[in-house]
Amino acid sequence: MGQARATFERRQLGLVLRRLRERAGKPQQAGADAVGKVRSRIVQLEDGTATASQEDLDRLLACYGASGEERHTVLELGALARKRQQRRVHVDNLPDAYRRFADLEASAYEINSVESGVIPGVLQSPAYVQALFAEAEGIWWEPEGAQAEDRWFFRMDRQARLLGESDRRVMRFVITEDALRANMGAPEVMHEQLEHLVNLMDKYPALNIRVLPTGVYGNPVRGRTLLVFGFGDRGTPVGYSSGVPGPATYYDGEEETASMLRAFHRVWDLTLGREDSRRLIQKIAKENVDGTVDSGHGLVQEQP
Structure with missing residues (x-):
């Protein structure tokens, strides 16, 4: 060696x-x-x-x-x-790429994440994970196949690795407002998820969760997923941007990761502050319980 x-x-x-x-x-x-x-x-x-x-x-x-x-x-x-x-783009075509993604994520000192329309995996509640997997079964993998249970335990283990009591890494997550208002099959699923987010914010003061309102203009990551992992003095940043399920694609060229970080910080500047984000999550959770929906023009009572 x-x-x-x-x-x-x-x-x-x-x-x-x-x-x-x-x-x-x-x-x-x-x-x-x-x-x-x-x-x-x-x-x-x-x-x-x-x-x-x-x-x-x-x-x-x-x-x-x-x-x-x-x-x-x-x-x-x-x-x-x-x-x-040549450092620039790396495509992981080997089996179990999702495990190597989790290894990389867990080794990072800093995690910057923007995901459109979905709650980031690290922040998902158990019922939300089940609902999300149910939507994909029979499309991206066989329904009730051997992978289903493995995916479940992998997701729970991934959360445990990142959200430990003694964790000192910097974690910034941007959640789009439409992800908070999504239909996940049953109202109680989304209510549990929203309560889970509030509980995480209360339990981990250093966990930075912010909401990007639907009406905001200037989002350079619109419709995309963007993650940038930082490693301090242990190595250069690594960026990740996903499309449909397939080979994992990473970027570690200086020009690419600098652009990805600029995009992340632009979005971060557009988000609500921590407390305003928390209040909006709680407001949407209450709407969910009360049976009301926000059409974008004020609250409207759902018809029985």
Whole structure:
């Protein structure tokens, strides 16, 4: 293993190896012993500042009990990490891309997120997650397939990793007003979700949740999802922008991530402040309970 710059591919490889090692309950020294290196080399590898030969990866995977498709994916990541890559756009076509997205997200010091029309995954309540998955079943994956339960536990684990009591990362989430007023199949689903948002804001004062009102003009992220992860002095920012389900696409070129951060901060400036956002969420929750809807021209009582 040689010293290397922390590229996106090396960061992905390192995060996957760390997850496999922790899943196996092995200390870093065990990995070092498996490849005949000092522990600091495993630290560098997991931090994305070292590369590994295929032979060393084979030994680490055997040590961590990884096999089959999982082993193949890590070896593919290792081959990409050893190549000289032009930093700009990275497409993750390998299996379980959503797990590597969660690894990257959990390792970030700063998360900046704008999602149009949907509550961000980290902030979703259990009933909202179920309703969201139900809308996609039979379209993006087979209904009641083996992936359904796995997706559920993955979403809950992702939330637990980011919303720990001792978490000190900076997290900024922009929620569009239409996402707060969405029909998720039953009024109680949306009511639970809105109450969940308020509870999160109360429980985690450092969690920055703001609402972008529907009538605001000047949103450069309109109709899009935009996330930018910051890593402080551990590496360059990484941007993510999703379309329909498919390969995950990331950006780590300086020009691209700078543009994405400018777009995020433009939207952030258009949002309501924290307390005004909280009051609007509570107002919409009350409308939901009272059976009223806001048509955009004032509240209108729903007909029985």
